Amino acid sequence: MVRARSEERRAEILRAALEVIAERGYRGATLGSVAERVGLTQQGLLYYFPTKEALLVAVLEERDRWDTSGGRDREGWRVDLLESLVEYNAMRPGIVQTFSALLGESVTDGHPARTFFTERYAQVRANMADVLRLEFGDRLPGGLTPEQAAPLLTAVMDGLQYQWLLDPSAVDMPSAFRDFLRLLRGGGDA
Amino acid sequence: MVRARSEERRAEILRAALEVIAERGYRGATLGSVAERVGLTQQGLLYYFPTKEALLVAVLEERDRWDTSGGRDREGWRVDLLESLVEYNAMRPGIVQTFSALLGESVTDGHPARTFFTERYAQVRANMADVLRLEFGDRLPGGLTPEQAAPLLTAVMDGLQYQWLLDPSAVDMPSAFRDFLRLLRGGGDA
DNA sequence: ACTCACCTACCTGTAGATCGGTAGGTGAAG
DNA sequence: CTTCACCTACCGATCTACAGGTAGGTGAGT
Incomplete structure (x- = not known):
């Protein structure tokens, strides 16, 4: 029961951290504000994550x-699923904002999230390529x-x-993304 | 003479600020480190820009x-020029990094660069659309x-x-961008 | 009794900003 | 041509505010 509660707490903290990072970025986020959000003191938080960086990680x-x-359960993927992913994201500005803020910060020198993003993008690109090849072969309709x-x-x-984050009313993210997919699939209309 | 020297100083400071922001982002940048780079104290810097935010602006x-x-001298634009712009950027990682870092930060709440980027993107999109229309009419080859x-x-x-910033060796930015332009121009090869 | 899940108190560092200078030049008055 | 008020371009000291992190508890549950 104690253990369960503890795991639960960690999850709460992670969720709170996600929010705070969305609002202020990693550098701007403070342990205190994350702690406050889950009803802890800053030092209480440090009991769960020994350093700020550990929390980010x-x-x-x-x-x-x-x-x-x-x-992405290995091969359970199609390009269509990307559409759903984008639509899903469009309903969760918080998470999108967290990772957009982190991505931006991560290009600065010595940022703790840098290697994470570098590796992640390499992996994502490789995965995308696999999926595209599976669906279209060695050459997409668009060429x-x-x-x-x-x-x-x-x-x-x-x-x-x-x-979209800067001005949700100015960009229809899912439909813009669909436009791009149409382009990839080889122009044409509809 | 005094005036000229002053303007020069301001320019130096702005250049230094650009560098420091590239390295650490706006939140991570300190007035002291910018000042140091131009041989001033933090207080000396504040003589030229009364607040950190003023410097950013x-x-x-x-x-x-x-x-x-x-x-973009009004109508002196073509889509081809975008290619040159991307190539130019690929040779200036510093500036790209500055603005990528700022863009990332700007989506956080109450960031001083937020309105700047919001307006800027609206304007850039409008401009792009104009240029594309001028070159291709109401419908691009890609559809x-x-x-x-x-x-x-x-x-x-x-x-x-x-x-590209995360891993310059993993992405050939100019050529990837050309790939995209080819897509816009209507698939086909070469 | 012991561990877990915290808290209080505190330390150290740093950041932005203010205040009060001051050296050097500029400009007008005597 | 000198004097005196004034401006420019800074610097040193200092204030305030957090921020992250440490040390050493304490009470509740087992």
Whole structure:
């Protein structure tokens, strides 16, 4: 019972951290504000995560677990699923904001999330390429190879997220993404 | 003479600020480190820019002036120029990093650069759409309208920048961008 | 009795900003 | 041509506010 409660607490903390990072980024986030959100003191929080960086790492790992299980069970993928993913994201500005803020910070020198994102993107690109190849073969209808299309797909998703976060009313993220997929699939209409 | 020296100083400071922001982001940047880089104390710096936020605003305004004059003299634009822009960026990781870091931070709550980026992206999209329409009419070869393509173009540029900054060896930014343009221009090869 | 899940108190560092200078030049008045 | 008020371009000291992290508890549950 104690153990369970403890695990529960950790999960609460991670969720709170996600929120706070969304609001202020990692550098701007304070242990105190995360702690407050779950009804702890800053030092109470440090009992669960010994340092601020450890907390960040835990947040990133959780995300990794989440979308390693949720979206991509090895071969259970299609490009269509990306559409759903984007639609799903469009309903969860909080999470999108967290990771967009972290991605932005991560390009600065010595940021603790940097290697995470570097590896993650390499993996995502490779995965995308696999999926595209499985669905279209070595050449997509639009004329690109899977390896050429993969970074573009990733870029479009991220780039649209920023535009959408800055002004949700100005960009219809899911439909813009669909436009891009149509392009990949070889122009045409509808 | 005194005046001239002062303007020069301000320019030096802005350049230094750009560097420091690239290295640590806005939140991570300190007035002291910017000052040090131009041989001033923090207090000396505050003589030129009364607050940290004022310094940031000045940096953003300068960038705005720069690429309002440099790249886009009203109608002197073609899509090809975007290719050159991306190539140019690929040679200046510093500046790209500054603005990628700022963009990431800007989606957090109450960030001083937020309105800047929001307005800037609205303007960039509008501009892109104009240029595309001028070159292709109301429907691009790939099948999209200029208004559909504009946010995608912007997204690809930004998204590629992140991937490239995280691992320059993993993504050939200019050539990936050309791939995308080929897509927009209507598939086909070469 | 012992561990778990915290808390109080505290330390150290740092950041932005204010205050009060001051050296050096500029400009007008005598 | 000198004097005196004044401005420019800074610097040193200091204030306030957190921030992350440590040390050493304490009470509740087992």
